[in-house]
Amino acid sequence: MKNSASSRPNSHSPMRMAADELALIMVRCELMEEGEPFEISSVEGGVSSNVWYIRTRSGRDMIAKRPLARLNVEQEWLADQRRSNFECMFLRDVRACVPENVASVLAHDVESHTLFIEYFPTQAFFNWREEILAGRTHEEAGAGIGATLAKIHHYFAQNSDARERYDARDILQGTRIDPYFDAITKRHPKLSKKIDKLRSQTLKADSVVIHGDVSPKNILVAPNRQILLDAECACIGDPAFDPSFLLAQLLLKTLVVIEREKEIMAACQGFITSYFDGVIWEDKHSLEQRAIEYLGLFLLARIDGKVPVPYIRDDNIKALAREFGTNLLNLKDKKISDVLGSWSMMINEQYANLESFRISNT
Numbered sequence: 001m002k003n004s005a006s007s008r009p010n011s012h013s014p015m016r017m018a019a020d021e022l023a024l025i026m027v028r029c030e031l032m033e034e035g036e037p038f039e040i041s042s043v044e045g046g047v048s049s050n051v052w053y054i055r056t057r058s059g060r061d062m063i064a065k066r067p068l069a070r071l072n073v074e075q076e077w078l079a080d081q082r083r084s085n086f087e088c089m090f091l092r093d094v095r096a097c098v099p100e101n102v103a104s105v106l107a108h109d110v111e112s113h114t115l116f117i118e119y120f121p122t123q124a125f126f127n128w129r130e131e132i133l134a135g136r137t138h139e140e141a142g143a144g145i146g147a148t149l150a151k152i153h154h155y156f157a158q159n160s161d162a163r164e165r166y167d168a169r170d171i172l173q174g175t176r177i178d179p180y181f182d183a184i185t186k187r188h189p190k191l192s193k194k195i196d197k198l199r200s201q202t203l204k205a206d207s208v209v210i211h212g213d214v215s216p217k218n219i220l221v222a223p224n225r226q227i228l229l230d231a232e233c234a235c236i237g238d239p240a241f242d243p244s245f246l247l248a249q250l251l252l253k254t255l256v257v258i259e260r261e262k263e264i265m266a267a268c269q270g271f272i273t274s275y276f277d278g279v280i281w282e283d284k285h286s287l288e289q290r291a292i293e294y295l296g297l298f299l300l301a302r303i304d305g306k307v308p309v310p311y312i313r314d315d316n317i318k319a320l321a322r323e324f325g326t327n328l329l330n331l332k333d334k335k336i337s338d339v340l341g342s343w344s345m346m347i348n349e350q351y352a353n354l355e356s357f358r359i360s361n362t
């Protein structure tokens with residue numbers, strides 16, 4: 001996490017305006033006294049929200065977060081600011097099952113869509129995406145986050161009252177269906193039948209609440225502890241969505257951090273083992289088949305969708321991921337651990353090419 005901007009910017013800067021507005025909201029939410037000085041700095045790393053670190057004079061620190069109406073990505077992507085309500089509700093609900101793995105909510109100002117949550121200090125909690133890209137895999141985090149995710153899905157599978165509160169499919173349409181499913185159908189019309197099936201499955205499913213954005217950049221890692229952040233896309237849905245969303249991101253990282261391929265794949269293996277160990281609300285085999293299809297789609301979407309991963313720019317490397325993802329969409333009756341094995345094999349076969357890409361990319 002990088003903090004920028006000082007606490008006393010000039011009076012017309014966006015930071016100063018944000019600080020003045022946040023001060024009013026924090027007083028209203030009883031997070032500080034009127035007129036109490038506080039430090040504020042913006043936190044970089046996300047594309048869909050303004051995120052600030054705040055420390056009040058009394059020494060209380062916190063994160064304030066407000067969703068943007070237009071996301072900071074290259075292509076036009078508008079999204080509903082009610083995402084903040086769902087994030088708040090999700091964080092409050094899942095503390096019942098994973099209290100150590102999500103931030104506690106300090107306050108939520110519905111009117112301004114501003115959420116105040118517990119801050120995890122950067123000295124002890126590291127962003128998993130940045131860590132992996134820097135060659136530090138934190139292999140054990142895979143199993144930890146797998147167990148956390150299974151507990152969350154199980155909690156919602158058992159709790160229909162809670163599930164009913166997450167009918168955010170209109171938001172899901174804007175945040176996931178349009179940029180991932182629809183963008184890929186446009187780019188790969190031959191796959192449209194398969195993707196249409198997955199799209200309607202995603203929009204119909206209601207057995208759990210999905211987090212919707214389980215990706216390394218939304219996970220903080222510390223020894224024996226992982227924090228799952230950024231639940232703005234929480235929505236009733238198909239549990240197979242979440243593990244595949246994360247796996248796609250982890251697999252793609254092996255294309256650019258090839259010297260850590262074994263550790264990253266071990267993290268993936270740990271993740272699926274502990275996630276599927278925790279799948280006790282439905283047939284594991286059926287969930288696994290759906291997860292493989294979603295994985296195919298998400299690999300394609302991260303190359304050709306609205307939000308491609310920024311670290312893969314070489315066309316030959318893109319083609320590898322594209323071909324692998326397309327094959328997964330057509331696989332029948334496979335095991336996800338075999339899929340991981342095939343990915344490793346592909347990486348090893350392509351090692352020389354990937355190595356030259358890595359050198360030209362640095």
Ligand SMILES: Nc1ncnc2c1ncn2[C@@H]1O[C@H](COP(=O)(O)OP(=O)(O)O)[C@@H](O)[C@H]1O
Pocket residue numbers: 001043044045046047048049050051063065103117118119120121127217218229230231232
């Ligand atoms: N509670 C927190 N403690 C520490 N860092 C945080 C916290 N919440 C968010 N961050 C940092 O800010 C980044 C952006 O926050 P996130 O909730 O993911 O917003 P966005 O929706 O914009 O992606 C995260 O990737 C993380 O590095």
Ligand SMILES: [Mg+2]
Pocket residue numbers: 045046047217218230
């Ligand atoms: Mg995020």
